[in-house]
Amino acid sequence: MLRALRQDYSRLARADGGRALAYARLREVLQQAIDGGRVTAGQPLPSERDLAEALKLSRVTVRKALSGLVDAGLLVQRRGAGTFVAGERIVKPFSRLTSFSDDLRARGLDPRSEVLERGIGEVTPDEAMALDLSPGTRVVRLHRVRHGGGQPLAIERSVVPQALLPDPLLVRHSLYDALEARGHRPVRALQRLRAVAFDARQARQLALPVGSPGLLIERRAFLADGRAVEFTRSWYRGDAYDFVAELHSEGGTQ
Template sequence: MSEFLLTPEQLADEEGGPLYTRLQALIRSAISNGKLPANGALPPERDMATSLGVSRVTVRKAIQGLVAEGVLRQRHGSGTFVSRSGGRVEQPLSRLSSFTEDMKSRGLMPTASWLERSFGMPTSAEAMILGLAPTERVARFHRLRMADNEPMALERAVVPGRILPDPSIVQNSLYDALDSLGMRPVRAVQRLNAENVGSADAALLGMASGSAVLAIERISYLPDGRVVEFTRSLYRGDAYDFVAELNLAEVSPR
């Protein structure tokens, strides 16, 4: 077990509550005093249980609770990590911009892990939203979006094939690729709602299954009114806030 982690004596000295809550308190303390740095990896559950003299069930319950709080994150196949420091990301709803632009504007390094980048037939719902003829195809993009190597969102985007015939030209930013083709959207309609993430998506986002996420559907338009993009994204509810500025409507004098 790594030297910065905990001992059975520390766990025994921690007062109050069941073992898993005491372990959670010790992990929080180790994060706050810097012994567990942001993005640092925790040892495997088996090693932690052996070192502390507790059951794996206790360790798992402690970790799952901290993942649900956003203190820790889990990456499928990689392990458990301390969440990025610096607070939640705020995104204004009044500006149409890409994830890449949003993260760079905050001094964060945006990256993406491709889960799918393909060309094929749309679903009936996608064809209706994009205004496609029955035989038209679409470019499809499914990726995990990250900031400073921390999972932030899952994004599933669909673009008409007549607008973007070669999916491989999209590297980091879909909007940069559309801009290079003279097809960058100028307005969009977004619909937001809260959901509980399923197990497969939760594993990719480093969250516990059933955790809260922000589900966002966006339909983007070209200057001539054509739909250029339909995107459905799942944003981590513990890491992302969407902010809208509201102005009081002018009241005409009577």
């Protein structure tokens, strides 16, 4: 790969007469390699050091070129592993009530969960407000890192009234599957989304650099009778997800 990139870089330098900035030229070379399928989703790139030596560039220049492609969603950087070509982004409809497992299965991916914490305890004031529960009510809590396609994709903290889910061990992979088995799958939800930057712990759990962009979704889900069944905060990787929603004007016409 290094030899091909060196040839492409030299060819582009001759074509632009050396007028382009080195990092912009390298970024174009790498993007052409990705768009042309010469490097494929999940494939690692040479290290910054190897690229710098092969192309006779500074590591600062190489880092700047890679950073631009990371920001564009074409590359992903994993702490301690290197830089990889980004895989296909997961499109999550924001207007449809689906679980993490539902979304991945729809993309032909196998969802997997890494359980960090699970247990039962008294509801906190914040949880009581979200779930409309009385003080002292017992709730089930789950803290998981959700995986798909061989990489961590999201961090989830979920709270469910124990009256609806008596034991957290009932959740094997999907919380919604466990709720559905007991006749308590939610039928509607309220969600709020905002952009975040991952802190050191979150970045480590998602194998990302500290400060990487992400999306936080807070969900309150309800049963058909109006009872709140779930309060979940999910931190999604910004380089892996696209959230889409269909919008209509109030009058129903454009």
